[in-house]
Amino acid sequence: MEFRLSDEEEAFQTAVRRFGDRVLRTHERQIDAEGEIPDDVRHAMAELGLLAMPVSTDYGGMGASAVLTELAAEEVGRGDSSMATAVFFLLEAGWGYIFDRFGTEEAKREVLPSVCAGKAFLGVASTEPTGGSDLAGMHTTSHRDGDGFRIRGEKAFVSGVEEAKKLGGGHLTLTRSPPEGFNFLYVPTRRDGISTQKFVNMGRMGISTGGLSYQDARVPPRYLIGEEGKGFGVAMQGFSFARSLVAAACIGAAERALETGMAYIKERMAFGRPLGKFEGIQFELVDLWTQVEAVKWQCRRAAWLLDTYTLKGDHSHRSEVDRAVASVKLMAPPIAFEAVKRVMMWFGAAGYTKDVGLELGFRGVMSYLVGAEGGLNIMRIIIGRELLGKEFVPYK
Ligand SMILES: Cc1cc2nc3c(=O)[nH]c(=O)nc-3n(C[C@H](O)[C@H](O)[C@H](O)COP(=O)(O)OP(=O)(O)OC[C@H]3O[C@@H](n4cnc5c(N)ncnc54)[C@H](O)[C@@H]3O)c2cc1C
Structure with a gap:
């Protein structure tokens, strides 16, 4: 049993801590006051490889392990204690990994490089106005419709709604696929049939939280994450x-x-x-x-x-x-x-x-x-x- 970080892990941790001290600490008040992570901070994160870091190098990530990603999360949380940058970091990392592992080749080539470069946002949308804990009881549906899926319903308290509108990108969205089963779909926010709402939070002001409403929004089959119904x-x-x-x-x-x-x-x-x-x-x-x-x-x-x-x-x-x-x-x-x-x-x-x-x-x-x-x-x-x-x- 080894309770030490490897040399590589320690070196990486030191680099991210230095980034946290020099860049995040000096911007955290601005991030909180202005309600967004400035472009130069996001780009500096991308340069260090921090955005969607578990995504494989084929799609612009660094193929980082969960341990390395965990170490970076500690440092990002230490650097910007408002948690806004940490939320941005962890959404891209966790859901970027899922996209890489379960997404279609075509969609991965289309979406992931921009996410890793800080030029698009990637998050998750599962919570609904009727609740987030009882996920299996959700109401939003996705039906096969011609060549793709048609989504109808509403999500709430979703992080990064404004960022996905401004930068481009979207959310991995959990939907019910009748008669039983669930489809997990990448849904770009700038799409016909989608409207958004912004909520006013008490903290982590640098990343938005909002609602997404889908009025027969359509996404192509390549945006399916994992198998249909599973x-x-x-x-x-x-x-x-x-x-x-x-x-x-x-x-x-x-x-x-x-x-x-x-x-x-x-x-x-x-x-x-x-x-x-x-x-x-x-x-x-x-x-x-x-x-x-x-x-x-x-x-x-x-x-x-x-x-x-x-x-x-x-x-x-x-x-x-x-x-x-x-x-x-x-x-x-x-x-x-x-x-x-x-x-x-x-x-x-x-x-x-x-x-x-x-x-x-x-x-x-x-x-x-x-x-x-x-x-x-x-x-x-x-x-x-x-x-x-x-x-x-x-x-x-
Ligand atoms: C700042 C912020 C950002 C968020 N970002 C996202 C996002 O990006 N994407 C997304 O999909 N969601 C997001 N959420 C929503 C989050 O996932 C939900 O808040 C969470 O799942 C709980 O759902 P709820 O708020 O509807 O509470 P409810 O499900 O209504 O639960 C209310 C309370 O009851 C408790 N509770 C529920 N069921 C039980 C039970 N069986 N026994 C005991 N206690 C119970 C819960 O723990 C909670 O304390 C975000 C929330 C916040 C605050």
């Missing part, structure tokens, strides 16, 4: 990858908050001594650091499991992979939120200001507590199902 399982593999990256980005944000807090409590004096000398503060730091460290290594293990089994098409360890991924998505967001909140409190009144900047992480990490990439109770349901058996799932 899209649900493909989408679940994408969620596994994306959830492990969400957790990694939260770990990066938590480490950044703790580093900020440690520097502060070594200097800030109260009652004639630095705050860090008071056990009330020091022990909080130790408890948080311990939890962050534990989840970080579980994240890396989840990525290793994905590399070793799922991403190779080997589902013999599905239960172990599902438990590992769901456990990090369950633990990382609340721990990151707690770390950011505690450090804000160490700063006292200054922690409540935008100057210190911890509120960026406070608002950003919250998105993963309310539900982005799956609610915490859904992670509990997945782990419970794997521990006790399917008959203990509390719904049909």
Whole structure:
């Protein structure tokens, strides 16, 4: 058992951390204020190979492993603690991988190079106005119609709707394919029969969230991802990858908050001594650091499991992979939120200001507590199902 990063992984991590320090930290306030990731930041990410990095080199990616992608997610979350850049990063990575693995050759050649170059957006659309947790209960349909599919329905709370309109690109869209089964389809946003709506979020302002409405929108057969009628399982593999990256980005944000807090409590004096000398503060730091460290290594293990089994098409360890991924998505967001909140409190009144900047992480990490990439109770349901058996799932 080897608990060390390889030389290649360490070198890559160092390069992405340097990028995070030099580019993301210096832009995070602008990203939050202006509501978008500036073109030069996106292009710099593309140059470093960070966009859709697991996509194979044939289509413009770097064919990165899940472990390498996980390390990058940590650094992107540490660099822009608003989480906007991390969301952009992880959507392109997770769903770019799925497109590469299950898309048709023609569609991959058409779409993926622009996504990897930062010239088009790629995300996922599964949630509907009636709910996101009960995916099997969705209403949006896709019917075979002439040469292609006709889509009717509505998606909600979808990340990157504005980006896909502005840059081009679209979403891998989960639809019901009557009488039974699901089609997973790449749906470009700039298409007849599609209208969009923008939602106003409280955080991660640099990436939009919105609704998509499909009024008999048509897509060609080459946009089918995986086999017809079998899209649900493909989408679940994408969620596994994306959830492990969400957790990694939260770990990066938590480490950044703790580093900020440690520097502060070594200097800030109260009652004639630095705050860090008071056990009330020091022990909080130790408890948080311990939890962050534990989840970080579980994240890396989840990525290793994905590399070793799922991403190779080997589902013999599905239960172990599902438990590992769901456990990090369950633990990382609340721990990151707690770390950011505690450090804000160490700063006292200054922690409540935008100057210190911890509120960026406070608002950003919250998105993963309310539900982005799956609610915490859904992670509990997945782990419970794997521990006790399917008959203990509390719904049909
Ligand atoms: C900022 C942001 C970005 C997002 N981006 C995307 C995106 O790009 N694409 C996309 O498709 N979706 C996206 N989502 C939506 C996200 O996937 C959903 O929020 C999530 O799946 C939960 O669905 P819901 O919000 O409809 O909540 P509901 O399904 O209505 O659930 C509400 C609450 O009840 C809990 N709950 C549900 N069922 C159970 C149960 N059986 N037992 C116990 N508790 C339960 C949930 O955990 C949640 O806390 C995004 C969400 C946010 C906040």
